[in-house]
Amino acid sequence: MGIGSGNQTLSGVPCIEPVQNLNRAEESENMLNSLRELEKQLLDDDDAQGGDDDVSVITHSNSDWLHGLVTPNPNPVLSSSPTSSSSSSSPSTASTTTSVCSRQTVLEIATAIAEGKTEIASEILARVSQTPSQRRNSEEKLVDFMVTALRSRINPAESSAPATELYGKEHIISTQLLYELSPCFKLGFMAANLAILDASGNNNDDGTSFHVIDFEIGEGGQYVNLLHALSTRRSGKNPLVVRITAVTNISDGFSVAGHRGEERLKTIGDRLSELSDRLGISLKFNVVAGLRLSDLSRESLGCDPDEPLAVNLAFKLYRVPDESVCMENPRDELLRRVKGLNPSVVTLVEEEMNSNTAPFLGRVSESCACYGALLDSVESTVPSSNSDRAKVEEGIGRKLINAVACEGIDRVERCEVFGKWRMRMSMAGFELMPLSEKIAESMKSRLSNGNRVHPGFTVKEENGGVCFGWMGRTLAVASAWR
Secondary structure (H helix, E strand, O other): OEEOOHHHHOOOOEEEOOOOOOOHHHHHHHHHHHHHHHHHHHHHHHHHOOOOHHHHHHHHHHHHHHHHHHOOOOOOOOOOOOOHHHOOOOHHHOOOOEEEOOHHHHHHHHHHHHOOOHHHHHHHHHHOOOOOHHHOOHHHHHHHHHHHHHHHHHOHHHOOEEHHHHHOHHHHHHHHHHHHHOHHHHHHHHHHHHHHHHHHOOOOOOOOOEEEEEOOOOOOHHHHHHHHHHHHHOOOOOOOEEEEEEEEOOOOOOOOOOOOOHHHHHHHHHHHHHHHHHHOOEEEEEEEEOOOHHHOOOOOOOOOOOOOEEEEOOOOHHHOOOOOOOOOOHHHHHHHHHHHOOOOEEEEEEEOOOOOOOOHHHHHHHHHHHHHHHHHHHHHHOOOOOHHHHHHHHHHHHHHHHHHHOOHHHOOOOOOOHHHHHHHHHHOOOOEOOOOHHHHHHHHHHHHOOOOOOOOEEEEEEOOEEEEEEOOEEEEEEEEEO
């Protein structure tokens, strides 16, 4: 159940130097054999999902990572592989010296674990030493987190950080900071807000009201933006009435450890009410706690019979267990209950990562690609003097370690790619409402404003969603449904 400790995740990770007399051609052939085996397993996972076009969006990140393993930098550090490509070799033949660790070593360890060769994996890990934290760049931090995850995978009992760490106060704070510091996530919330405003018909001059149900309100930052956006759209003299209901501690399959308490949510509501008063908007904030999933309805949520209703599921579903975890499948049950509310719009914002049902090696690949890009974007855009940067990086490390080291209910975050979300939403009876090009252009405009935004961030409309990425890797996708 445990995952790596915080102290471990802040250390550097050197690894085995190459055997100097290994022939270059043999070395390349060994590496390619290992990569082919990994790629076969990744493609088999895709095939198991069927040939649907919605799933085809998975493929790009895996191939990018495989390429990156061969050439992660202009002068990659390679080591002899003790895995399937050289299984006849004794572990004792590997070099006992250490050097800068690379993603290739991560591949060697992960492949050995996947093949049940834990002794070989443990020996490689035993040769990995630590370097001073101040010397690490984002790539070295990624490898450090990954090595910690692989150690925890082999010896979970020796790990001091349990899976429940992802429910803790420190992780909640680091997640909120990530949402604030990364344009990929901040703009995802904004895109969801625009979809809510467009679907609610709030441009009228008659003081039309609408109601938003939120299952993961966090610190309420999304609604600060929503209220500001709403104030700029008002053209009539009549006040606009907005209702926000924060739902927390739902039972029936949800883990409630560490969720927001009612008093904390009420404090967030008070802050939003003060802001709405300044903006000339009438806000009614309500908290619904401890509701059983089977009792979720318009009546139990306090909705008026005919009021326009929006449901916001931004960064909620990936933390709800599905059929791969328990037979009750609370993820699909929640979607069915939300569909029964008859909302005008349901907004979804999720990380673009195939870490739910992907096999172990696939999760290693996805974690390297996704969290590597995320760490790189933070390093490139947030000054090292900013104290929040270290908190965000530690939070990313906790997410990576949980994704790689844990299984079953202990794996708290189970991300999907947009193609899989499309299938799941459709099966629950929802129809995709393609986010307009206008919304995508609005997000691009916000991304280009100001000197703090790095040109490495990208926004594009694709398959009905708005994709936010870093250096060609999509990190988050916003979509709307009805």
